[in-house]
Amino acid sequence: MQTNLSTEAKTLARADEAESILRSCVHCGFCNATCPTYQLLGNELDGPRGRIYLIKQVLEGEPVSETTQLHLDRCLSCRNCETTCPSGVKYHTLLDIGRAEVERRVARPAKDRLLREGLRHLVPRSSLFATALKAGRALTPLMPEAVRRKIPAAPAKGKARPPVRHARRMLMLEGCVQPSLSPNTNAAATRVLDRLGISVAAVARAGCCGATDYHLGAHEAGLNRARRNIDAWWPSIEAGAEAIVIPASGCGAFVKEYADIFKHDLAYAQKAQRVSSLARDLVEVLGAEPLDTLTPQAGHAPRRIAFHCPCTLQHAQKLGGAVEALLRRLGFDMTAVADAHLCCGSAGTYSITQPELARRLRDNKLDALEAGRPDTIVTANIGCQTHLNSAGRKQVQHWIELVEAALDGPA
Structure with missing residues (x-):
């Protein structure tokens, strides 16, 4: 795409990068075929190609309006278009x-x-989020139905975690909302890894990955959160931590981006590269281990599973099919899910900032997931899990909880 950045745009820190990306687009439109918002709205400006044109106009000095902002806001950042783009x-x-x-x-x-x-x-402050969530649950009877559905019921407390006792050690990013919304997810991950001879430690000073701030336009705030994580993890990395295991695919996708977003930061570029190279989604860690030591107990249920593959897992981390393959190795029957490449509408804070579009995408996704009549629906990201559960239909859980329950056998 021929591009001529304005004098002002050329002063932006990432001007050269933006110009290079714009020039790589050949206007083919394949991206629109897999764009969830384009499919819903049918507007060229609500598809990737149209949004690229809008950004091109912005960087070439054309007038910018609330309409420009609206079409960019409607993007889910699902990256389905990147998977499609030739x-x-x-x-x-x-x-x-x-x-x-x-x-x-x-x-x-x-x-x-x-x-x-x-x-x-x-959202990024886990203790504040937990307090607000507790208050919201207490006040649920006083709230409108639309608001009540967004406040999940209190889950069961997570079981005790095993002590650090193995030579193989990994770090874990706990996430900012997962400890409150699904406290057993991280605990289940540590217990399953313990069965494989891997001890997991959470670093208290490591917090939000930075994605919430960054994707809401507050780039420097997001980068500062990422810097704090790098600093918090660094002593353990130097001491030989094998990996940073991340159960929530949304967090994992952003941590793997640290290397790219800090590549021009002289103080953090090398450390960020190291952190990104150590970041592993939970399925990557388990998938590399000898799973014959993880034998589901006879009579464990459920057996028939539908998996919702989050966009951050399949499009950002390029791990589509990995969870399904692992669950099949453990003996689960996986149902077919139509249009599995499409976003469920969660997309970080999108379900709150764009509730109507998010609701339509959620309901479409649940229709596809439930079509195969599964015993259970599982996913790999807390945002997707919470958003799908807000419909009040078949409940969704993280796949690692399903695996642990199968290993423990019938209750």
């Missing part, structure tokens, strides 16, 4: 650059601004 366009990187520039040039309405700021200050 030219290898790094759309998500261009979107981050474009959104940040539009955010700088277009003032949001006060209500919108307060919502986004509230999400930025609540």
Whole structure:
């Protein structure tokens, strides 16, 4: 795509990167065929190709309006288009650059601004989020139905974690909302890994991966959270930690991006590269181990499983099919899921900032997941899990909890 950045745009820190990405797009439109918002809305500007044109106009100095911002906001950042693109366009990187520039040039309405700021200050702070969630549950009877559905019921407490006792040691990113929304997920992961001779430690000073801030346009705040994680993990990495295991695919996708987003940061580039190289989704860790030591007990249930593969797992981390393959190795029967490449509508904070589109995507996804009449639906990301469960239909859990329950046998 022929591009001529404005004088002002050329001063941006990532101007050369943006120009290179724009030039790599050949306008083919294959991306629209797999874009969830384009399929729902049928508007060229609500597909990747149209959004690329909008960002091109922004960076070439054309006027920017609330309409430009709206179409960029509607993007799920699911990266399905990147999986489809024959030219290898790094759309998500261009979107981050474009959104940040539009955010700088277009003032949001006060209500919108307060919502986004509230999400930025609540979601990444695990203790504050837990307190707010507890209060929300207490006040649920007083809330409208639409709000009540977004507040999940209190889950069972996580079981005790095994002590650190093995020579093989890994770190774990606990996440900011998973400990409150699904406390047994991380605990189950540590217990299954313990069966494989791997001890897992969480570093208390490591917190939110930074994705919430970064994807809401507050890039520097997101980078600062990432820097704190790198600093927190570094002593353990130097001491020989084998990997950083991440049960939530959304967090894992962003940590694996540290190397790219810090490549021009002289103080953090090398450390970020090391951290990204050590980051492993939980399925990568288990999939590399001899699973013959993990034998499901006879009579364990359920057997017939539908797996929702999060976009951050299949499109960002390129691990589509990995969980399904692992579950088959353990003896589970996996149902076919139509349009498994499409987003469920969770997409970080998208289900809150774009509730109507998110609801339509969620219901479509649940229709596809339930079509094979599975005993259980599992996923690999807490955001997807919570969003799908907000429909009040068949409950969704993290796949590692299913695996552990099968290993323990019937209750």
